[in-house]
Amino acid sequence: MADATVVKPDLDFVKGVIAAGGESLKKCYQCATCTVVCNVTPDKNPFPRKEMVWAQWGLKEKFKGNPDVWLCHQCNDCSSYCPRGAKPGEVLGAIRKQTIKQYSAPGVLVDLVNNKKFWPLIVAVPAVLLAVLLSAAGTFGIPEGEVIFSKFASTHFIQFVFTPALIFGVAVGILGMKKFWADMKQANGVYSGDLKGSVTETLKEVAGHQKFKSCGVSADRFTSHFLVFYSFIALGIATALGVLYIDILGMESPFRLGYGTPVKLFGNIGAIALIAGILLMMNSRFKNAEKLGVGSYFDWLLIGIIGTVALSGFLAQLMRIAGVAPLAYPIYFIHLVFVFSLFIYLPFSKLAHIFYRGAAMCFLKYSGREAEQAVVQPEAKTEIPAASGPETGESAGEAGQAETKQE
Ligand code: SF4
Ligand code: SF4
Numbered sequence: 001m002a003d004a005t006v007v008k009p010d011l012d013f014v015k016g017v018i019a020a021g022g023e024s025l026k027k028c029y030q031c032a033t034c035t036v037v038c039n040v041t042p043d044k045n046p047f048p049r050k051e052m053v054w055a056q057w058g059l060k061e062k063f064k065g066n067p068d069v070w071l072c073h074q075c076n077d078c079s080s081y082c083p084r085g086a087k088p089g090e091v092l093g094a095i096r097k098q099t100i101k102q103y104s105a106p107g108v109l110v111d112l113v114n115n116k117k118f119w120p121l122i123v124a125v126p127a128v129l130l131a132v133l134l135s136a137a138g139t140f141g142i143p144e145g146e147v148i149f150s151k152f153a154s155t156h157f158i159q160f161v162f163t164p165a166l167i168f169g170v171a172v173g174i175l176g177m178k179k180f181w182a183d184m185k186q187a188n189g190v191y192s193g194d195l196k197g198s199v200t201e202t203l204k205e206v207a208g209h210q211k212f213k214s215c216g217v218s219a220d221r222f223t224s225h226f227l228v229f230y231s232f233i234a235l236g237i238a239t240a241l242g243v244l245y246i247d248i249l250g251m252e253s254p255f256r257l258g259y260g261t262p263v264k265l266f267g268n269i270g271a272i273a274l275i276a277g278i279l280l281m282m283n284s285r286f287k288n289a290e291k292l293g294v295g296s297y298f299d300w301l302l303i304g305i306i307g308t309v310a311l312s313g314f315l316a317q318l319m320r321i322a323g324v325a326p327l328a329y330p331i332y333f334i335h336l337v338f339v340f341s342l343f344i345y346l347p348f349s350k351l352a353h354i355f356y357r358g359a360a361m362c363f364l365k366y367s368g369r370e371a372e373q374a375v376v377q378p379e380a381k382t383e384i385p386a387a388s389g390p391e392t393g394e395s396a397g398e399a400g401q402a403e404t405k406q407e
Contacts, residue, residue, distance in 0.1 A: 009058030017055050021296025022094030027086040028052040034078030034088045039214035042369050048078055048088040055095055065183030069095045070360035075215030090293050097298050103176035104347040113348040116297045126340045147320040147328045155246050169346030176347055177355040184363045193366035202362040220284050227277030234270030238263050274310040302350040308338045
C-alpha cells in the first residue's frame, strides 16, 4: 500500500494569494483547459493547472524554487478560456508576488510596497528624503532666472543620491535571484548544465520578446512590453552618455545641448516609447477587463510609478522649454521622487520579474527541459480558436487539443 501523504496547508499563503489578486482561485475545478491553451508552458510537466491546485491547498513549499510561475508571461489566454471563470493568469501573478517575498529581503518591504493601504507612505518617504537632501544641499526651492534643472538638483547630487539607490535595488535583486537559482537546482535535482549557452539564449529570447509573440488574447502585450523594455535601454544609454560627458569629458550640463545630440536623442526617444508603452498597457488592461480582470494593485503600482516617471519627465521638459519655473521645478521634483522610488522598490515590486523571470527562463534551458520539449513536440504553439471560450462552456481540453501537453 502506498504511503499516505500529509498535506499541510499554509492558510496565510492562500490568503496572501487571494489578497494579491488571486480571488478567483477557489473557482478552479481542475479541468486543465488552461494548461492546454497556454502557448508558453513547456510540454513536460506543464502549468498552470497544477499551480492552481497547489495554491488552493496552500502548498507554499511547492513554489520554493519553482520556475513555472515565472515562465508565465501573464498573457491571460488561460483566463480567457477557463470554463469556470477562474483567472489562472492573475492567480499566477499573485503567486509571483508571494514568491518575491521569499527571495527579496527583507520580505516585509514586499508587503509594504504592494499594500494599497500604504501607498501614500511609499511616495511620501522618498519625497521627504529627497526634500531633506536637497535642503541640505541648499537648492530646495525655485531658483531665479532661466529654468535649468541642475540649479535645483546638481548633476553631482543626482549621481550621489541615485547611484546608491540603483545599486541597492540591483544588489537586492541579484541576491534574491541567486537564492532562487539555488532553490531551483535543489528542487529540480539539476546540478549542472550549459550555463553560458543558457544565458546567451535567454538574452536573445528576451531581446526579441519571443514568448510575448505567442500570446493570443492579449497579443498587444508584445508591443507594449517591447516599447517599455527598449525605452529603459534608451534611457539607460542617455544616462550613461550623461556620465561620459560630465565625468570623462568634463562638460557642465550635456542635457542643455541641442536636440540632435545622442544624449538628447536617446532621452527623448526613450521617453516617447515609455509613454506609448504604458498607455498601451493601460488600454490592454481596460479593453480585456471583463474577461481577464483589470489587474491587481501589484500590477497597477508598477504601471503608476513608470507612467508617472515618463509623464513627469516629459512635462518637466515642456515647462522648461516654456520657461514656466513655478511648474517646471515642482514637476521635476515629482519626476525625481518617482525615479528614486523605481530604483529602491525594484526588487520588491512587480519589476522584480526582471530578475526572477530571467532566471526561470535560463533554468528552463540549463536543465534541458526546453530541449526535451522541442524533441517531443516541435510545433509547440496551440492554435486558439477565436470563437470558443468560457461563454460556450466548451473547454479546449474537450475540443481535443490536450495531446500537446504531457502532465
Ligand atoms: S481552466 Fe479554469 S477550472 Fe480548468 S484547471 Fe484551469 S483554472 Fe481550473
Ligand atoms: S497567463 Fe498566459 S503564459 Fe501564463 S499560464 Fe496563462 S496562458 Fe500561460
